[in-house]
Each structure stands twice: as structure tokens, then as C-alpha cells.
Amino acid sequence: MSNITEKEVEHIAGLARIKLTEKEKDKMTKELGAILGYIDKLKEVNTEGVEPIAHITGLTDVFRNDDNPRESDPENIKRLLKQAPGEKDGYVKVKSVFED
């Protein structure tokens, strides 16, 4: 069983932007510990001199034209904005970043 502390779980939850209850923190610490204990077995594999996989079928340098016709389609913009919880003057509205 690999050790991950509740404090680390708290830190990771912050990075992942997920609020956890105290109960969830406790459960997550145990479950992640068990999973990390299992995946730790990768340390047994000798990977010296092995190049990590970049793309599995070996495609490289795929290009496209630098345009997107949907970007300027006003109907599309309207439809997308309709799904945002907050909207103002054709923009997505968000809450303030700083406290008053």
C-alpha cells in the first residue's frame, strides 16, 4: 500500500478544483492509496533507454488550415451562449476573481 496522506489529497483536490467533504477526503485517501499501491509495481520494469510513446500509430505533424468557419457564425455563437449559466452582451459571464 502506497502512502498518500490526507493532506496530499487535500492539495490534489485543490489543484483539480474539486471540493471534497471530510468524509470524502478520508475515503479518497484510502482508495487512492490502494490504487497507487497497485500501480507502483511499474517500478519493477526496466525502462532504461526506452523512448516513451508519443503517438501510437506513428502519425506526425498533421496540419490544418488556420481558419474555423463556425467561429464567426452568429447563430452558432447564440446557441453556445444559451448553454452558459451566465451571459451578458454576447459574452459568458463569470463571478469575480477577487474578494470585494
Place this chain on the structure above:
Amino acid sequence: MTNIGHTIKSVKQGLEKGEFSVEEIAAEYRKRIEKENPKLNAYLSVFENQNPKPLTLNPGPLSGIPCAIKDNILINGEKCTAGSKILKNYVAPYDATVINKLKNAGAIFLGKTNLDEFAMGTTGENSAFGPTLNPHDHTRVAGGSSSGSGAAVAADLAVFALGSDTGGSIRAPASFCGVVGLKPTYGVVSRYGLIAMASSFDQIGPITKTVEDAAIILNTIAGRDPLDFTSVPGDVPDYTANLGKPIKGLKIGVPKEFMGEGLDSKINDLVQKALSGLESLGAHIDEISLPMTDYALAAYYIIVPAEISANLARYDGIKYGYSTFEKDKRLLDVYLDSRAGGLGDEVKRRIMLGTYTLSAGYYDAYYLRAQKVRALIKRDFEKIFEKYDAVVGPTMSTVAPKIGELSDPLSAYMADIYTVQVNIVGLPAISVPCGFVEVGGVKMPAGLQIIGKHFDESKILQIAYAFEQSRGL
């Protein structure tokens, strides 16, 4: 459950002979869904008369064929939930490329099918909208993550369905429900409009009643798509061309790691019988070794959560989906609370795991190492495919578990042991029914998995077809 119901061919024949019209066959399926779905929970949404309207039917290869679509594939103007509360009311603003292709081929969409939340699961129980039950035994799971697609096809609530497969999500429900499931080579089918889970693993593929139907659907949905840069260039072959060709002389490797400890003895019997069947058709069978099998599962559960943690950062309560925008005062709280309230346990677990293994100080030990192990596994398969035409073994180590049986996360991960290597290497694989195991007086189906080298779908379809024909449907 011996009658498989309609196939693409039987619907086509019925339409041609005038036994039923397109409206009638679609209505018949809707009626069946209305009756059976409350028991199975296979469909999350059913399209009422969406199409066919007065039919100017497209005379394509799937003209008038009613199908079901996993609810992580976008159909313009329809809800797409991904089995998650966070997308409960999300309406797709465009068609996935596969949907476009099916529309052009004339297919009729019956509705969207249930899945583990964001396709994360092996049983189907991680759906925010409840598990899909197995048509063979309602106390058992349908298999995941394409749970609804597997159950819908098995119960003949659709002629065929689309699923997606990141670590076995097409093949597991196919095996548990007793239908055919094909996971194509990475890049053969466009992922444009598939809600992303792990982008270097995800592939869309068909779940069907017959191998021939799987080949027909692949013919329709495959091909380079300028909207998916990872889709592979080149012409789409006719995947039905090899069906019916003899498999005499083909070399098949059976990994000993797939046939040992952990495999249910009755499934072992079925697979052995299947191998004898292939041998009597003239195939040459050898035992081989995939020594990285155990490590592959560990690598999978590092790389996939890492990709998940990045891909699912977009669900933040700002642009669409479940949001606490109305109630929270600070931006940060909107993020924290929307994700806390909108995402389920397994999704949170994987996001956390991926965030951890990618975080400072751990990247080299976990992610980078796993990508190197991925290269080693690829090498193993390359060596095997120098000598062998296909790798064959069980799809799953057991029949469909009881609801709740795999509630511990790690034991659920272990159930993917035979399926994940295919995705790690981007290989094509098919699960085809190989018989039944009697448990508690109920006959539960099991699947035979046939794995091919990159872009060799035609050969695994050829073997699967020969096997299916020799068994009889």
C-alpha cells in the same frame, strides 16, 4: 434469448420485400423500447418521431436501419449527458462525424444509450442515471462502459448500436450481453464529436448481432476526418471483403497470461472449445506470452487518469452544464462546487489520480515511466505479429457480475485485465460470443476476443466470421 432479432440484412430484406415500411419498423422498435426499457434502463433518451418524418429516405447502405447511439456521441440538437449529472441538460450543438456518416448512410436513430459516467467503468454501474441491467439476468450488470448499447442490441431494442472503447468499453458489454463488439485501430474512426475521456485511447466502434453487421458499420463510419487530426489518412477498405474466406493456415497465438490464474474455469472451457473449433477450421494455434500483461493494467491506470484529469478540466460550471453560478459569489467556488456536485465518485477518483501522477515530483515516476512501458508493450505485440495473424483469448475473465459485486474500485479495474492492452497499443479487437455458462440456473454469455495488428480489421473480422458461422448464430 436465442432469437437475436433483426440484423441489417434482415431489415433490408424486409423493406425490399415490402414486409414492413421504414415507419413501421421504426415504430415497432419504439414500441419494444417502451415496453422493455423500464426494466433494463438501456436508453437514457428515446427520440419520438424525430426521424423518419415523411420519408425522403436516403438510399444509403443503412437505409431505414434503426440504431442506438451511446450517450457520449453528439447528435445535433439532442441531449448528450455522457451519463453524468454535470451534462444532464446539455444539448449537443453539432453532429459527431460518425453521426454525419450514419445519417448519410440512411440510418434511423432511436435514441441515446446509458453508460458509465464519461465512459469510466467496466460494469455500467457508474452512470448517474442508474445501472443498465443485463437482458439475460436482471440481477446482473450489462457491462461497461457502453452498457446501454450492449443491452439494447442484446434485447433487440436496436438493430445495432455505437459504443466507444477506451479500455474495453465496447468489448466488455459485448461479452457480458452475448453480442458482437468491435474496437477499431486507433485513428480508423474519427473521434470528432465523441466526448473525450482519454484521447490517446478512445475509439468509437459498432456493437452488433453479427460479425457481418460489424463489418458493414465499420465500412460506414471509418475514414480520415479533417476534424480529427489523429484519424489516419488513406482509403477505407471494404471490411466485408474477407468474410467467408477460409482461415486455413492462419496462425493464432494464445497468451498464456490470459488463460491462467484469475480466469473462470467455465470460461476457460468455452475458450478452449473455441480454439479447437478454430483449429478444426485449419488455423494453427500456439501458446504465446504477453509478459507485460500485469504491468499493462498498471500503466493503463496511470496514463488514462492523467488524460482524464486534463480532458475533464473543461467541466467547470462556466460554459455549460451543471453549475452553482447562481448561488456562489466567487469564481473559485463556482469551480469547486460545480465539480463537487456535478461529477460522480469514479470520475472524481480518476481526476484526482491523474492530477496526482502528473503533479510536480511524480511525473517522471508515474506518467513518463508508464509511457515507456507503453512502448515496451507495443514492442511485445510487434514481435508477436511478425509470426502470428491474430491473438485470441477470452474477452472477460468472468460472466457479467451481480449488481454491486465489483463496488471496490481496484477490483473493478482488475476486470479489465484482458482488454486494456489493445487500447494501450491502439490495436483492433473484436469480441464475438463463444457460448454460455450456467450460473444459478441462468445461462450467461461469454465472449471470445480476437486481436489483430494495426489496421488489420479485415483479418480479425474474417476469423470472427468463420468462428461465428461454425458455431451457428
